[in-house]
Structure formats: C-alpha cells, structure tokens
Amino acid sequence: MVDAVSSLTHFKQPLLKTPFHERARELSQVDSFIPWAGYTTVDVFTTADQEYFAIRNATTLFDLTPMVKYRITGVDAESYLNRLVTRDIGKLKQDRVMYCVWCNDAGHIIDDGTVFRLGRQEFRLCTAQRQIDWLLESAVGFDVELSEVTEQIAALAVQGPTSCATLKAFGLQGIELIKPFETRHFTVEGMNIMASRTGFTGDLGYELWMDPQHAEQIWDRLMQAGNSRGIRAIGSQALNIARIEAGFLSPNVDFVSSEHTIRLGRDRSPLELGLSWLVDFNKGHFNGRRALLQEQRRGLARQLVGLDIDGNKPAVNSLLYLDKAGNREIGSVTSAIWSPTCKRNIALAMVEAPYFRLGTSLWTEIYLNRELVWERRMVQARVVEKPFFAPARRRATPPADC
C-alpha cells in the first residue's frame, strides 16, 4: 500500500525541483525562488520589469512544470468531463484545448484550467491546484481512468511576439500554422514535443509539453534558437503583470476554491467571476447547473470586473467605495498593477451589485509608502472592459514574422 519509491526525506526538502531547475538556478541573478504547487520555482531572474518587456517584445521561457496535470481516459472520458466542467466538451475536437471552470453542486467554483483533447477517449486536464479527491468523487458512475501525471510531463511556456519565429528556428516546422487553442505533435532530434497555442500572457505564445528527460536539452536548444530574438527566462512576477493585463484570473488571488473556503460567502460562482461565457446551460446536465441557473435568474450579488484607476499607484489590496468619503464600501481589489504597456493603472476587483456595470465610477482607497511615511489616497476609478491589453498578434495565424 505504501509507495516504496517515495523518499522518506521530504521533510528536509519539501519542495520538488522541476527538470528545468538547474538551468533556472544558473540564470537566476537574484536567487528569488518561491513555492508553487509543491515545486520550487523562480519568482524573478533579473528584474520583473525587464522580464515583463520580453513577454511583450521578444520571446520568454517560463517553467510551467508545476502545473498540475491529470490524464483522463476511458469510454466515458468525454461524458465525465462534460459532467465535470461547465463548457460543452462535446464541442472540443481532437488536438484542441478549452479553457474551463468546474463547480460543486452549489455552483461554486472548485477551480479553473485547460482541457486538452489528445484522442477520442483521452484528455489532459491542467490546473493550478491539486484536486484528485474532487475529480474522483465526481467520477463515480463513469467508466474513466484518472491519474495525476504532473511529474511525468515537463512543460515550458514560450511566449512573446517572436516566439513563433524562435520555435520555428528551434525546429518546429509548421508551428506558424497552429491556431489558438490548437495542439500539434513534433519530433525534434528524436525528442517528442507537443506544442499548444495556449498561454497566460494574452500575447502570441505557445506551451511545450515534453518528456522530463529531454527538458534540459530542449531548454538549451530554445535558448540558442531564440538568442537573436531576445529570448530570456522569466519568473512568476513578470508573468503576473502580463496575466493581469490579459484579464486572466489567478486562483487563490482572484478567487478561492470552494474546496478551501472556511467562511460563508467566500465561494465564487463562474457568473460572479465574469465567466458566464464558459457556462453552457444547453449542453445537458453538469455539476452546479441547477444552482447556476437559479443564480442567473436571481441576478448576481457581485462580479469580478476590470478597473481603470486614476494616477499610477497600484491599488493593491484596496477597498472600494461608492463615495469619496468612504462611507459606503462596495468591494475590494483582488489584483492590481501599473500596466507598463498600456500606461494605465489597472486592477481586477470584486464589486457588489449593481456597481459592477461597465462605466460605473467608484473610489479606491490606496495607501502609499512615501519614504516610510504612509499616506492614504482616495482615487477615482471606473469599471472598464477586460482584457486591458489584447494585441492582434495573439490570434494572427500565421504570426507576422513567420
């Protein structure tokens, strides 16, 4: 019963190392590592700003290995996933990817992630958090096999305007023909690589999925191929700036999984997160359908929206008010940055009904540390459309320079 392979020394080094760890360590200039899903990963290699601009200007490598991956196979794999997630998996064609969310019976989000259709009866589910307990619980009655394959697959995000050219030079012939949310298999010097046109940056970009034993070799070849195209490794901080510009949600930042909420009212529905486009009420039954229908009928109590805030000080952890005096609290900011590309002070925020409507004006309470003196500012903000930054190149097929 006991997994004999597992080492008994995990208490000394609780965090695992990804197959790219040695490469990351060599490039890390500031020794800034953070834990992510049980792995030690890079927060910053050099400076977050420089790394960010590489995402928007050149090619970046981000080690995606800690992303939790599940393999789902079996005759009922499609119907199981269709029951699990809120989108229609029946519409997911082979070699395509879908961004999905899934809910508990009460229509509260367990997590979000991507579903890859690798075959007629074979899928891969990628998530930020481990949840085999929930996946198995919802699999009762379905003829499926479910296993976590995180450690068996190394993954690398290759993102940025020159990423296609870099990958082509690397040896992925025909990469320029892959459309958004499409996947294709390649062989480079005998190494099998699956590429998907997916990412967390809102820019042109791909994700590569590979055997961990080829990880370092692929990393090195990519660095070589991208050398003239400004390739650089990036950490989580830079990625976070890009993902907020792209309006993407981060679990445990913009929402808490209902598997973890302790206080009442902290669960979030996909409708509240502004993800109603992911909910397909016409596809038949799925977990949380009835509750979500009810919520849709009743109207939302709150919604996650984009904010455009005056000034240039990020509204990190800010409370939101209807009035400048701060008498009527109407929500709070979940993610906030100064957008280096848009030159806008942007945020994602959970706002009470009815103030989440586009164009609503509200007030943000921002605390500024000015040479160790804290100052409080009430700054005006508006509810605006997301994403904040969506360059045409993210969808162009083939991309401009390929």
Next chain:
Amino acid sequence: MKEHDAIIVGAGHNGLVAACYLARAGLNVLVLERNEYIGGAAVSRQLYKDFTYSNCSYVCSLLRPEIIRTLELPKYGLQIIPYEGGCTMMRDGGHLAVYDNHDAFRREIARHSKRDAESYERYARDVMRQCKFIKPLLMREPPDPTSFRPRDIQELLYLGKRFHNMGEQRMYETLRFWTMSAADFLDEYFESEIVKAHFSGSSIIGTALGPRSPGSAYVLLHHYMGDIDDTVGAWGFARGGMGAITQALGESLKASGGSIRASAPVEKILVRNERAVGVRLAGGEELFAPMVVSNMDVRRTFLNTMDESDLPPEFVRQVKNFKIRGSSGKLNIALDGLPSFPAIPPGSPCIRGDLHVTDTIEMVERAYDDWKAGRWSQAPYIDMLIPTQIDPTMTPNGKHYMSVFVQYCPYRLADGDWTPAKRQAFGDTVIDTIAQHSPDFKKLILHAEIRTPWDIENEVGLTEGNIFQGELTLDQLLFNRPIPGYAQYRGPVRGLYMCGSSTHPGGGVMGAPGANAARAILRDASRGSRAAH
C-alpha cells in the same frame, strides 16, 4: 465575620484563572488547595532527582490567549513553546508523520494514499469551519434556552445568528458533526487506515468513548480548538512544564492582592439559610465568605464536599448521573538518553511531536473494548511526547523526560480494586508497548511514575481520574454542562459557584471555564452591591 469576598476551592488552573479575574476586579480572594503544591492537573513535579515531570496534563494547546494576555502571564514567567508535528508508528515498521510544512505533510500522506493527501484539505476545511462556529462560544456563558431573561434571549439570539450564518449546508453538517462518531467522520474523508488511525486519536483522548462511539467526532474538534487562533505556537509545551501555567497564574493572583493557602483541604462547603457562607477545612478551621467558588468537578463538589440535605434532590440525582468516567492513565518516565524509534527517519522533526503506536481505528476500538470489560487495554492507545527535546529546563542536559498518556485504563477493574501489583502490571503493558517500537527504550528508563485513574483521583482530586471533569458529549455540553439549568456557573444554593472543567466549555487546560465563571460572579456581585446601596 467576613474575611474574604470569595473563597475558591482548589488551586487548579481554572480556580486560579477565576481568582485572578475576581482579584483584578477588586475582590478579596482566597484560594484553598488541599495539596502542598498548587496547580491541580497543571503541575511540574520533581519526583526523581533533577527531572521535572508534567505529570498530569502535558501539552498546552487550548489555554485561551485572551487569558494569557489579560492576566499578564508572560510577565509572570509563562512561555508556551511550540512543538512540531507528530507520528504514528506502524506494526509493520512503517509510519505516518505530521509535518508543519504543508508540502512535506502532503507528500507524507501521499506515501500512504495520494487521494488522502488531497482530501486532507477538505478535512482541514470542514474541521476549521466547525471550530470557527464554536470558538466565540468558548468564552461566553451558555444561554439557557428555557429562560426569558433578556440576557439569555440575547445570548440565544447570538448563538442562533451564528448558527444561521453558517449557511444551510453547514448547519446540517454541524448537527451531524456534534453527534456522529469519529470513525464515521473520518471515513467521509480518508481511505487509508493509518491516516484515519492517526487522526482518530484526538477523538478519544480523555473520554470513555471509542472512535466508533457516537459523539466522538466532537471530541476530535475539541482538541483542534487550539488551532483556530491561527497564531504561532498554538500547540506547544509550557516552558518548565505545565506547572509554569499555574505558577504564573499564582504570581499574577498575588500581584493583584489575592492569596493562596496550600495544604488546606476543604472538607465541607458550609450552607446556612440556603446560602453558601464559607468552608470548613479538614482540621476543623472554618473560613467565611459570601461567595464560594468550586474548582472541583461537580461530583466532588456536590456529593463529597456538601451535605446532600443542603441541595435540591433532583439536582443531586442529576449530579449522580453526570458522566465522569475514568478512562486514561499516565506514565512519567525519566530517561538516561533519547530513545531510538527505528520507524522514524533520522533527522525527522516529528520525533519532537506526539507519538503513537495504534495504526488502525480497529486497534483503537479493540483497546476500548478492554476498558468496557473492566481491564486496561492490552494494546493501548498512547499519546507520547518527549518535551525535553525542546524544553531545556526540565532535565539535566542529555537526559530526557517522556510523558505517556495511556488509554484505556478503567477506574474500577473487573477483578477488584487497584493494587500496587496491578499498577505495575499496567505500567509494564505500556512500557512493553513502547519497547516494541524502540529497542533501547527499556534500558534507558531511570524512573517511571505510573498513574492509574484511581491514583489521579486520589492525588489530583479529579473524580475517577477523568481529565475533562466529565465527558465531552453533546448531552453534557453547552447549556447542559454540567447539569441542565445550571450551566451558568451558579450552583443550586446562592453564593455557590462552579468554575472547573465540569462547566462550559469543558476541559483541556483552556482556562475558559474559570474566566467565564468569574464574569458570572462579578455580574452577580455588582447586582448585589447595587441592591445594597
């Protein structure tokens, strides 16, 4: 004739907490203790050379932080130092360790079941949800649901509102949780036997229940309560042993003008005209005060220390029916060095936490079966700690003190009274059990104190040696603790109060009963003085 405003019978931690609060409110307080040392069940005792034993209670997780803060206990020497994790050693040489680090613990559980490693999140969430509901009730007087007094109605509304605020789903869960067995509860989360066995330990410690007994899930929660404060050091050792808590309380009391008399056993609580007026000591000396507060359990208070004729007969019957059953014993062992446990990986910090050897719930339940039959468990559940790995003050350097809480051990044996030979045989059973997991353990033993429930009753004063001063089952909790209608720390005669763990919210060196009782007493006192003016 009045010498004191209040006499507190028993210098246990709750008696001292109550005394401290009363003294700080300006009352002239006297605490009487029958032993020559104070502390009750929270003591540090030197029974062998330079070794200090926490020879009764042994870990500090539940002592309310608001009490530590208000009574300034750190100023009077109290330091709680955290310990990390724990471990259940298995019969096949394997183990399950608990680690503070989230990822280390997840990987540890995953060695036994990958699924359990992740369902642990759901388990922790649900236990925390229940704790969040109960936490604010700990430091409040439970409302009487039959009363129409504004205070009771207000408190009931508060309770009802909190309950309602949990949401529909969690209200259902709460009712299930308070009544179900720990084994059933754990089955809803885990598949691995060892994982369930490890977590089930908290559900039985101190109670005469088995993991399959209805009501044991709540006991599990009771032991988790220390976690809710979400502060560093919620679980730990009192530096210098558990006596450090009561020593600090004693100093805090003296600083606010209260006094303590040790070696002053109270023989009788005196009642005149349906009013408690004072106490008579064993030597015949009589001391008077308008308020008498008993830190003793209710059985001892009302059946042993009062005249039944002073009490309402139905009340007496309910006291007699109050479940307070001895189920646990204790070994305190002086060790010449740190014993080795081959099951524990070298360097693992889990050895500094609580160690156990029952690796299935079935095994724990079988141990309980022995108790039901009137004999100590042949393969007992043990909660074993070696605090001297962390606390440098208790033994000479390099030597160790081991605290071994043992369950189950009956107060009454099927084959007649406890004798020194039976006590030794009980101790040998425990030592043999530990030795099965530690080859060098026996030869490191310098001295062992063996305490049966009978010994704990006689030496500490806890009826049947029950560490909680009464079972923590729903029929004896909240407004039913200890006796329906008497849950607000007031006894059946005026001027008589209860402040021990028999009262809400129960035992575990929490101090909450003492603090709550003091609040009730002060309210009565201010009402009395308002009336007098």
